Amino acid sequence: MADAIVAEGLVKRYGSVVALDGLDLTVPQGSVMGLLGPNGAGKTTTVRVLTTLLQHDEGRARVAGLDVVADAKELRRKIGLSGQYAAVDENLTGFENLDMVGRLYHLGRQGSRERARELLARFDLVEAGDRPVKGYSGGMRRRLDLAGALVARPEVLFLDEPTTGLDPRSRLGMWDVIAELVAGGTTLLLTTQYLEEADRLADKIAVIDHGRVIALGTADELKNQVGGERLELTVASAEDAATARSVLAPLAIGDISADERGHRLTVPVSGGAAVLVDGVRRLDAESVKVLDIGLRRPTLDDVFLTLTGHATEEEQGEK
Known part of the structure; x- marks a missing residue:
């Protein structure tokens, strides 16, 4: 199986602060990688580098077979990104938001509208599709944002803390949507502060701290590392x-x-x-x-604390 994401020795500095310190990561095509780490560990920086939004200082990375720097323009057509906060225009309707994204991807007028209607149905937003987004709940906005990331049918999808700030019911709904995407063969890199989320959705989990991957394995493999x-x-x-x-x-x-x-x-x-x-x-x-x-049995909370020395962001209540 080919690798959809390959990062080797990534380094990113902000002045004297080292956000990524030689990060290595490989994600096989069609799999789900959970990126787990304490606040400030480098999770979002990793996503920004891999999605061409931020240029690294050292190392190299390829996504969907393309270099994230040299082939950035071509790569953007093959990836989707849903960030920590819903990037939607609240003055437009749900339909208009998705139609606009389709136009930006050059799907054409008819293609953009058809894709918008398809995604509204897929994410249970048909009834809300003609209403301005400013009247949407938090869960509806996140679903719309994820729909926007899928407009161009990306080969690789990046979800940066997709359920942060959602109530438990909305979070479970998003998990079902993400699980459906995974079942369809989408390659997914997921960052999360919810250990249960990584345990439920990810094929493998990379624990990141101080800009490095310090442990990698399935949830069970990581749990076994801390004592069975x-x-x-x-x-x-x-x-x-x-x-x-x-x-x-x-x-x-x-x-x-x-x-x-x-x-x-x-x-x-x-x-x-x-x-x-x-x-x-x-x-x-x-x-x-x-x-x-x-x-x-040890939980991922135990793994997290043992490997990083930090409590989880969820436990600390930082978000």
């Missing part, structure tokens, strides 16, 4: 904790840790649900009073 499964249990007393530690030691594949009070234990394990059942039986046999117990 663990039993987490809360017991009634320090005496119960001591007994539980002894009883569960044969199941542990690493050090057993406890909270400050010593009543909550974390036991690194492997084996899935079977090890949970075994652990419960062992504790019951020794009459350990267990208040709560469960098997927990």
